Amino acid sequence: MKKISILGCGWLGFPLAEQLLESGFEVKGSVTTRSKLKKMKAAGIEPYRLVIEPGRVLLSDESFFDTDLVIVSIPPRRVDFIETIFPAQIKQLVSFLEKHQVPRVLFISSTSVYNELDGFVTEDDVLLPEKASGKALVLSEYLLSQNKNFQTTILRFGGLIGADRNPARFLSRKKTALSGDKPVNLIHLDDCLQIIQKIIDDEVWGEVFNACCPVHPTRQEFYEKASLISGIAAPLFTEEKSPFKIVDSSKLIHKLNYKFKFRSPMDYLGVASS
Template identity: 50%
Template sequence: MNKTFYTQEKTISILGCGWLGLPLAKFLIKNAYSVKGSTPSAEKISSLAQDGITPYRIFFDPEINADFDADFFNSEILIVNFPPRRREDIEEFHPKQFKALIEQLHLSSVKKVIFISSTSVYANLNRIVTEEDDQKPEKNSGKALRVVEEMLLSQKKIQTSIIRFGGLIGYDRKPGRFFSKMKNAVEGDVPVNLIHQDDCINIISHLIENNLWGEIYNACCPEHPSRKEFYERAAKIGGFEPPQFASNQSSYKIISSAKLEKTHYKFKFSNPIDALI
């Protein structure tokens, strides 16, 4: 492990200090980084500051807010962590947001970007899928993510690495309640593609400390129990009414994280069921 990751103070900006970005910021601060963090909410500025984060109010609608402070982008590394919104025109809106972001990057000192993407960029191919699979996904949000990934990767002066996370679980996210009130929920036999918050944070720091730039990595628990197996266990552990799944399997995908594991990353939770305890 590169010891300088823990001893040299550097500055990292995190665009989006939400469910993942906030604990990531706290982790980096504990490991000798100075962190600038953004939020679209004026009410959250003070709470970010209390956590030792230099706070900025920044949002894209789709242009960047007129009163933003450009000092936020005065960092060597930028972590971009805001997902596509739920809106009908997301395929047009999300790329416009990133066009505005990229314009700011060209005016900044940012040299390296980590973009938090999603496995929704993959189509359901009824098999194991890898970073090489490029078939268009079904969901509009996945299509939008494909476009913005390409926009970032095409920037010559910025090294971008993309992490495609599976479904996020851990801490206040209690998956046991998701299907607890559904009777005969469909697709009980399909495999799940999930990842715990701790692994998300560890993977981001792993890329930084090992200088893994210019790459795309899938990031899901290497083991993929069925939806029925996982959510029945989650409901039992969480004290929720157990779901009732129909025994059928429609289209699915199994996300491979083999490329990431080849970089010597070791998952904290290889099986998402273990993350429920």
């Protein structure tokens, strides 16, 4: 494998492109706005403008799909009817993957595909998401994984932390008290990048992986400390119970022989405060 195309060079996709360049790959990256093309070119990433809509694809050059692997890193937007809009976008993408005979796809999904049933969730669970974004991802995962023209690995990340994302701000605007003992399912950007690199290096295709810190502190533990470090007022918490899920990443750890840099999101806060 020599050439990798990253669909969506945003918060995750851009540093991933930089890392893959350092690893010796030829990297192509796409963005939706022309203003970001210069930044990518300056970093050594071959830049493309690619906009996927339910009824059409705007692409500056189809050589984006002349590649050994397409990494799809475009989360569903927070808009009405996203459960139908996003899968329609993925259908448009699939037509290009088939046309250009792309052999492999890595789809960045989310643990929002699981609903909250007060226990652990694994890759073998039936997916019955409650949120529209989760429903959109389930349909999109199916469209990619069931296509026999290419091999797809699906990576379900928890909530993303690290880099310039201040976790204290995630809940700072909440006006009502939240259940404090609800476990969090988070993952640091550094681990995201290393997990993707491991999948590529080991050529692990046709799989589905959960990817979250193995340790799950409570919401109150994590966000109170994050707020203290940042000097931001902590959100209000209550002892009232609410439905929860604990995302199990055991399959990823064993299959990839992967050791998390941040086993707990509390470890990241310790680094951030030093």
